[in-house]
Amino acid sequence: MxxxxxxxxxxxxxxxxxxxxxxxxxxxxxxxxxxxxxxxxxxxxxxxxxxxxxxxxxxxxxxxxxxxxxxxxxxxxxxxxxxxxxxxxxxxxxxxxxxxxxxxxxxxxxxxxxxxxxxxxxxxxPEIAFLEPETWAVGTGVTEVACHYELESDNIMDLSHIEFLHPMFSSEAVRAGAIECRQDGETVWSRRMIYNDDPPEFIRQAFNIPAGKRVDRWLDARWNAPAVIALWTGGVESGRPREDGIDWCSAHLFTPISENRTMYFWALAFPRSMENAEEMALQGREALRYPFEHEDAPIIEAAHANMGGEDFWALRPLILPGDGGAVRARRLLKSMIAREQAGASARQTQTP
Incomplete structure (x- = not known):
């Protein structure tokens, strides 16, 4: 490559x-x-x-x-x-x-x-503290996907799709979430805050919210080159401070096999101080395997195939509000590659 x-x-x-x-x-x-x-x-x-x-x-x-x-x-x-x-x-x-x-x-x-x-x-x-096995119980998975690796990064940096692709995770409240995207040096953040949600039972159980209570939820994704994403998904009873809630920590790490195939390394982690942390990590991993492999993968593979080998930007993609983080990550990575290749070219020119 x-x-x-x-x-x-x-x-x-x-x-x-x-x-x-x-x-x-x-x-x-x-x-x-x-x-x-x-x-x-x-x-x-x-x-x-x-x-x-x-x-x-x-x-x-x-x-x-x-x-x-x-x-x-x-x-x-x-x-x-x-x-x-x-x-x-x-x-x-x-x-x-x-x-x-x-x-x-x-x-x-x-x-x-x-x-x-x-x-x-x-x-x-890139630092991912919640994957330290000494202090966190980590459940890991590996999935090979037939797509370009940046499409996988896009998928995690823009989680507006969960309303439509992952019914076990979502409701219509996602579309009304407040979006914040920012770049700190060579780190890109994509954050979505969802208020007053009435989520599916899976989410209630994950964040320990009783039936009948509304939920405030957050989706915080942090990208570092080349395609290393840490994701914090959390929830708390509506109106209570975020620090009273529960966070699920997951990692989404993408390494290209080729231009058309990607190795997707994913993980879910729980602090070892939590009761049954190892069991939670294993159960959480298996709960996420189906949506990753049977909901995300077919859609992203179909999109990649439908691009017909064309460059992403050459196809002039429509940019929506939720794309801010993914677009920043793509542009930053492109500039980093260009800078690296320019440096390599300059060194070759200087070599006698």
């Missing part, structure tokens, strides 16, 4: 997907990768193609507790830096190796960096 931000962190997997001693084959940004944990448990990401006869390294095995990965075809071994460290047929050929990608584990996820390795600072991973 060419038109993507590279000097940034993308989610490659949930930490729970990467068990010690196991190999994970995953394609992201058009790069086929093999992911595993080294001897000390640190995540490793290598190009998933042996340089000898191009067999996927994911078909091989880990040796010495994760010190090296061995190709299943001719037994070449590569360490966590991608360097070839063993050739059963003799000396290791000079320069033999595969590309390695910086990887780090933070906020219950494995993150990967596709840009300049010298810039891969783990501190640049």
């Amino acid at each position: 060419d038109n993507v931000l590279r000097n940034t962190w993308y989610v490659a997997a949930w930490a729970s997907e990467l068990a010690q001693g196991q190999l994970l084959d995953r394609t992201l940004l058009g790069e086929r990768l093999v992911l595993y944990r080294s001897q000390d448990g640190a995540p490793v990401a290598l190009a998933n193609r042996c340089p000898h006869r191009f067999v996927p390294l994911s078909m091989g095995k880990l040796c010495d507790g994760g010190a090296a990965i061995e190709c299943a075809y001719h037994g070449l071994r590569f360490d966590s830096r991608g360097q070839c460290v063993q050739n059963p047929q003799g000396e290791v050929p000079k320069g033999a190796g595969v590309r390695s990608f910086p990887a780090t584990e933070r906020f219950s996820a494995i993150w990967i960096w596709f840009g300049d390795p010298a810039l891969a600072d783990p501190a640049l991973v």
Whole structure:
């Protein structure tokens, strides 16, 4: 993929997907990768193609507790830096190796960096405190969707669609919600406040609101590049202060597989101080799986297909009030990509 931000962190997997001693084959940004944990448990990401006869390294095995990965075809071994460290047929050929990608584990996820390795600072991973497994019970899911990843970001940054697409979440009060969109540096917020709602039973149970009582609700989405969204959905009995209410914390993290496919990493989290937090996280995850996979995904996939490969802006999309956050995120990401590519071009021009 060419038109993507590279000097940034993308989610490659949930930490729970990467068990010690196991190999994970995953394609992201058009790069086929093999992911595993080294001897000390640190995540490793290598190009998933042996340089000898191009067999996927994911078909091989880990040796010495994760010190090296061995190709299943001719037994070449590569360490966590991608360097070839063993050739059963003799000396290791000079320069033999595969590309390695910086990887780090933070906020219950494995993150990967596709840009300049010298810039891969783990501190640049967008902060999502409610995904810290030590203090939060986190239920995670992964869904592959046939669409461009920015359409998925649009979907979370503009939640006006829940009135029509997710009946278990919504009522007509959503359309009357007060919308606020703002940009703080390279962070974009999209907020919707819904007052005096008579929501479905699922929402009443989620926010512990008795039958017959009206509800004030909020939907606060925070976007960071490239497509990392933290979402706070909360509710309180109408007229009471927001701090008396309940928040559901969820994460929606999108990594492109290609121009036409996206890996959707989603999670729901509850503080471990809450009674039955682990059970709540698992139950909440399963409750959300259906709307994500059977309501959102078909609509977004249909929209992507109906664009016929055209550029989003070239189709001159109609912009509605609820689109403010999504539009800001798209424009900011576009400017970040352009700036990065201009810098790369300038460096190439200066190279003798």
